[in-house]
Amino acid sequence: MSLTMLAVAVIVILTLGYTLYGKLVARQYALDDSVRTPAVQVNDGIDFVPTRRFFLLGQHFSAIAAAGPIAGPIIACQLFGWGPSLLWIALGVVFIGAVHDFSALVASVRHRARSVAEIVKENLGRRAWLAMLVFIWIALVYLIIAFADITAATFVGKTQELEGSFAFNPGGAVAAASTMYLLLAVVMGLVQRKWDPPLWLMTIVFVPATLGVVWLGTRISTVLLFSQTTWAVVIMVYCFVASVLPVWTLLQPRGYLGGFVLYLALAIGLVGILFGGFDIEQPITTAAPLAGLSGSVLPFLFVTIACGACSGFHGLVCSGTTSKQIAKESDCKPVGYGGMLLEGLVAVIALATIMIVAPEVSKGAAPGRVYGDGIARFLTVIIGQGAFLFAATFGAMAFSTFVFDTLDVATRLGRLILQELAGRHGRTAALAGTAVTATVPALILVAAGPGGYRTFWTLFGTSNQLLAALTLLAVTVWLERQGKRYWFTLAPMLFLMAITLWSLVGQTLQFTRGALAPKPGVPVVPQVANALVAVLLFALTAFLVYEASRVVRSPRPTAPTKAARAA
Template identity: 50%
Template structure:
């Protein structure tokens, strides 16, 4: 809880806000372009490689998480097909809203009044569709959902932003506000007690270490406190949609605080459970949806309505990230190979970007993404530290105060490099002892070595870049 609150205020908020402002000051350039301009071309290539692989893993993990959400079963009730149906209808609403706003010039407030009630309607409608439709959705396996979701990601990554991502994100924002407001009312005034131990290392299981909070806490709890993914979205994407630079404060810093609040609410769904509760044996989406449904019960919403609503909220948060991530990874790949101005490059970049997740998800067992979950957390937080590193270089070279970016950068860099070392050591030990290497140890070890080397090289390039006069 302390990490979420303090991290969001002093690290995550600073990271998101400064990356957004830096992009605006560089004419809405991506963070990669900022690295090239203020550090070096070598740094630019290294950074793009790092970011692209980090985004690939986000796509893998979030695709599989969403697929499992669509197969959710609780208390012998199959909620997943209803959530899948609501999700599909929700996406169709986003596309329709985009067409009305862009092609028919419908005013935003009118579209909001029309489509927000429709979003709530499809949340209810999904589980109440004809049994034939729900049975069809129920027959789709997790692996098949993985493929279908990646096809959706391909479509979302190549069509105009106004057609789907922007209106869908807008509607998702309202859904987020509704979840947070009602959830907080339930959490604060529902009479729930804190049952889970405030400090618990007994059940802490990690490839990184046994019972050590440092650095595992800071690489595991990410988006609610600090996330490098936010910096990639802020630079080059969010920056192009600002009406004026001063909006960066509320959009960059303010929304990070809002995400911290979402994380606190998610934590609250766990805190109400006693240690050893049966629900804790379920997937995280079940824990979250069950807790949120209990909170919604305070305002008179029945569990059978609240639970699928909470699952849809969960899946919305995830695939909002998923399709945006696919688009960003496509941008990064185009920038890396020089296909920015090629129309065919858009399609080929998307295919290459999504081919790796497709192969991984097809040829691994269910929840295969968990094999490298710890390295994912580390790479995301390491990305945040490297973005703060680039911003610090830019601030110093332009004669501005930089300590507010340097201090969180140093903290995150130390935590993430420490985590990488702890993940590399079991791999190196297995090589020297001749013991068979487990898949998670192998992936974490090899990826950890690559990420560690890339990070050290980028730090070296940053120091070298400070000695070079900035090009105006």
């Protein structure tokens, strides 16, 4: 079967989804450009800045397009085949994921650019707000665990080959290139801070330098050879340091350079898929719909793909930074709905990187390595087979680049949530909150050992999807209280809630069995931790649903006027 034809069909579905269903959802919100958005009202030049829609779309897309839509589809294809995976990505992103992002963005804009947790507080009450903060922190911790371990696996080379006149280790090349990339971002930040050169000059110097460190990484690939567990701990130390540094030091320059890597990888993937002439080698399906806890498409396909179709993490981005830059309400559709459709395209490209690999080759392979090799094959369509080492290193480094962006933001958000829960602010509280948010994943990763991400990924995906369901729950309650139509948020919320709670029950049983009767060589601590966390997530969800039902049963307040809504 032709990969090209499938890709064209998916692009058509995404385009129709934006044009038809996106328009329908926008009509339900009655977007009104005469209402002054928080960005226009405050416009402090720091956080609140009215931004052109297409510039904001690029920034927002760079913030949400992390490792989730890459790793999830690859793992799902290994477990379930490409058919169910592609179907869920194409339909899920149009009817659920994009609706979630769009809704979170609109709700935040109409709540004075407040966060998802603050929206919960305003519509469901303080107790629900506290429960939501705890839920978000747990979801962030599992995100950090999964992504850190996957990246560590990418940094470990299993073989060392002689390429011409030098020794080459694929994992070591990615580790070296990624380390130099982070140092390059710090240099860029320092140069920008001290001399403030024009952006065009910084771009023509540091973007080519980013490609240069990829090439250099292939030449010094045997310098940074450590175990996967060691790399996992090093990555957690990076999370701590990066999260307490001023944003101009690393976060902003790395985000700027990472945007170029992201769009370059996206372009390479599209060119390779459309013009590479690759055949599909993976089976269309490998699991029965209800084959058991670990091999069933229902419900585990949905929580395995996670961010590729819907992501609760996006709601945090939409309500945390993006809503403060919306210049007009109508911009919410291209930024929120359109941005998620672009993420769906990233997921399809990631799925394609494993679809062109034989099952016996891809079985058990780390997602970062699969993605890197796939992007390399797509890139050699453009630059030739002779540059495969550079192409493979670039592909894997692109994956780690996405992860670094996510880990940094997740650790910062985790720190802020702990400070909010403790009611403590200031430098000492920030350091303590960051230390806890980074140390907990580090300890769990050490206890789990190499490849632990496979133990945590499904629970990460479940918490992520459940966070999206809870965000849609809050939006649905808000719409109901306003006397507005809410079917378009209620339907995906109910679906996500059902599928994730089903998954959560299955995982609780699975992890409990693993803790009570551990298999030889399988660490017990992660099984116990996962079982306890699964129960806690279920309890928090039940409490939030109860609080929502209590609010809905109360008398409905008077709908606000346009002037009141804009205030």
